[in-house]
Amino acid sequence: MRGWIERTVRTDVQARTAYAVADPGTAIRLNQMENPFGWPADLWRACMESLSGAEINRYPDAAGRELIAAIRAHDDLDDAWGVMLGNGSDEIIQPLIQAICDGARPVMAPAPSFVMFEVIAGQCRVPYVGVDLNRDFSLDADGLIAAMQRHNPALLFLAQPNNPTGNLYDEADLRRVIEACPGLVIIDEAYGPFSSRNHQSWLGQYPNLLVMRTFSKMGLAGLRCGYLVGDVAWIEQINKVRLPYNLGVLNQAVARFALTEGRAVLAQQSAALRVGRDQLFDALSARGLRVHPSEANFMLLEVDQPSAVNASIAAQGVLIKDLSKAHPMLARCLRVSIGTDAENAAFLAALDVALKAQR
C-alpha cells in the first residue's frame, strides 16, 4: 500500500499535513472566531417547522435562488450584482483560483493574513506571494504595489478586517492598491458583522473588484454558507468552476430562515460580541498587556512566552490560538475570539494564572 501511495499521490500532497482541528471536548472554545450564542428555543422550533417537507430526496437548487434572494434582502444588494454561493467562504477561494490563475501569475496577499489563501493556491499549484504588513499591521501599500509590479499577480486577496491582526487598512492605501493591481482583487469581509466599514459600495467603482462574505462569524459557522458578490459578468465566469449542488437542501433552507426570521437575533448577537470585544480589550489593556485594536470578533494580545501561556490556558480548559510560529511579526502573539461574558471571564482568569506562573 505504502509503495502505491508514494508512486501515485502527488509528491507535494504527500508533503502536506491535513487541516487538523483537535477535538475541543468540553473546553471553552475561543480559538475559531465562532459566535458562542445559540438560538432561543422558539426560534429553533420555528426553524424546525419550516424544514418539514424539505425535499431531501431531490438535489438542491444548484443556483440557490431563494437563498440568494434572502442574501440580497439581508445585505441590501440590488439585482445588478451577481452572487455565487459557497460551502463556507473557504470553498469559494478554490473556484476563484481555478478560474483566474493559469499557474504562471501568482496569488498575492499581505502577510500575515488568512492562511487558506496560501494553502489553496498551493493545492492548485499556483505560486503564492505574501507581502509583509508594516510592524503596526497597517498595509505597506508602496511595498505591495512594488511587489505587484514585480510579480504581476492574477489574484489579490485583502481580508478586511484582516485575520489574524483584526484591523482595517487605511482606506486610501486600500484604494491605491486596488487601482494598481493588474489582476482581480477580492476583499474578504468575513468579519464584516463586527466592522465599522464595508466595501459593497466600492464594487461599482473598480472593474477588478469582488467582495467575499460569509455568515460563519455572525453565527452560522456550522451551516457553511459563504458568498461572492460582484459584477454578473465576473460571477458568471467563476461560477463555471464551482461544483454544482455545493450547498445542500437543508443548509440552504436553514440559512434562508436565519437571514429572515432569525435576522434580529443574529444582529443582537453580533452587537453583543462587539460590546464584549471592547470590554475584553479594556480588561487586557488594564493588565498592562499590548493588545491590538480589533474590528473583528477576536483580538491579538502579546505576551512574553506565548506558547507556554497558551499551554497553561488550554490546561485550564480554555482554547485560544497560539500564533507565535505563524509569522515572525506574530512571535509574541496569541489570538482570542470573543465569547460570552462568562467565557471571556474564564479566559481572563486562566490568563492571569498563566502570567503569574511566568513571573
Ligand SMILES: Cc1ncc(COP(=O)(O)O)c(C=O)c1O
Ligand atoms: C479572513 C477569513 N476569510 C474566510 C474565512 C472562512 O470562513 P468560512 O469558510 O467559515 O466562511 C475565515 C475563517 O476563519 C477568515 O478568517
